[in-house]
Each structure stands twice: as structure tokens, then as C-alpha cells.
Amino acid sequence: MPLNTMRDLLIDQLNELHAAEKHSLDVLPKLAKAAASPKLARALRDHAEESKEHLSRLNDVFEELGVRVRAPERAESMASKGLCRDCLRLAEMKEADPAVRDAALIAVAQHVEHDEIAGYGCARTWAELLGQATIASNLRKTLAEERRSDTDLTRLAESLNKRALAAAASD
Numbered sequence: 001m002p003l004n005t006m007r008d009l010l011i012d013q014l015n016e017l018h019a020a021e022k023h024s025l026d027v028l029p030k031l032a033k034a035a036a037s038p039k040l041a042r043a044l045r046d047h048a049e050e051s052k053e054h055l056s057r058l059n060d061v062f063e064e065l066g067v068r069v070r071a072p073e074r075a076e077s078m079a080s081k082g083l084c085r086d087c088l089r090l091a092e093m094k095e096a097d098p099a100v101r102d103a104a105l106i107a108v109a110q111h112v113e114h115d116e117i118a119g120y121g122c123a124r125t126w127a128e129l130l131g132q133a134t135i136a137s138n139l140r141k142t143l144a145e146e147r148r149s150d151t152d153l154t155r156l157a158e159s160l161n162k163r164a165l166a167a168a169a170s171d
Contacts, residue, residue: 014058027088090108093142
């Protein structure tokens with residue numbers, strides 16, 4: 001799709017976000033299953049559930065704009081694809097120390113969050129500039145939830161990273 005207008009750019013970004021959220025629905029449960037910490041597993045499962053709401057809001061946004069969602073494989077960014085691949089690689093590292101793997105899982109989950117925060121922030125700004133108040137409001141809600149998830153992961157990392165450090169020191 002050519003990017004000739006800010007509306008084109010907004011739609012392109014929304015498609016990318018939609019693809020990222022769909023991938024999150026696949027990846028987050030795998031990360032949760034790989035997590036040794038019950039708190040981390042719960043946070044990842046909760047975020048997967050939140051991703052369903054994000055997809056629902058994005059579908060509402062596409063309906064408001066009167067456009068169809070592109071297939072995820074045609075819309076996902078190389079960054080998002082790489083982050084998902086990193087997530088799955090870490091989840092499959094069964095030989096890693098569980099505490100160290102948890103620290104790595106948090107790090108890669110936060111990389112995903114930061115990518116989504118940037119995407120939702122841009123899309124919200126562009127929707128506001130285009131006078132799309134309802135769309136901007138929906139994107140603002142999701143952006144706030146993504147930021148909260150990132151903050152929650154940071155708090156969790158503060159304790160889990162110490163546990164990973166202690167595990168490495170005992171080796």
C-alpha cells in the first residue's frame with residue numbers, strides 16, 4: 001500500500017499493530033508456560049488476555065475507518081517478526097537456569113511492549129491530527145494498558161533479576 005497521506009500511514013501502522021497483537025496471542029502463552037516464576041507466568045497470561053481486548057479495539061478502529069484488516073503476514077514489521085522469534089527461542093531454552101530464563105523472558109517481553117507502545121503512540125497521535133477522536137480514544141486506552149504492562153514487568157524484573165543474579169553467583 002503506498003503511503004501518500006497521513007491516513008495511509010495510520011492504516012499501515014494499525015495493520016502492523018493488529019499483526020503484532022495476533023502474534024502476541026500465540027507467543028505470550030508459550031512464554032508463560034516457559035516461565036519458572038508463577039507471578040511472571042500469570043503476568044504473561046494476563047497480557048495475552050489483554051491482547052484480545054486490544055484486537056477487539058483495533059477491529060473497531062478498522063470498522064470506523066471503513067477499511068479491512070490486512071493479513072498478518074502482509075502487515076507485520078520485520079522488528080515484530082524478529083521479536084516474536086526471540087521470544088520463542090528463549091521459551092524453548094529448557095537447559096537454561098530457570099531464574100536466568102525468567103529474566104530473559106521479561107526482557108524480551110518488554111522489547112515487545114516497547115515496540116507496541118511506540119506503535120500505539122504514533123497511531124494515536126496521527127488519529128488525533130486527522131480529527132479521528134473516537135479512534136484516538138480507543139488507541140489511548142490501549143496505549144495506557146501497554147504502558148501499565150511494561151511497568152508491571154519492570155517491577156517483576158526487579159525481584160526476578162536479583163534471583164537470577166543469585167543463581168548465577170551460586171554456580
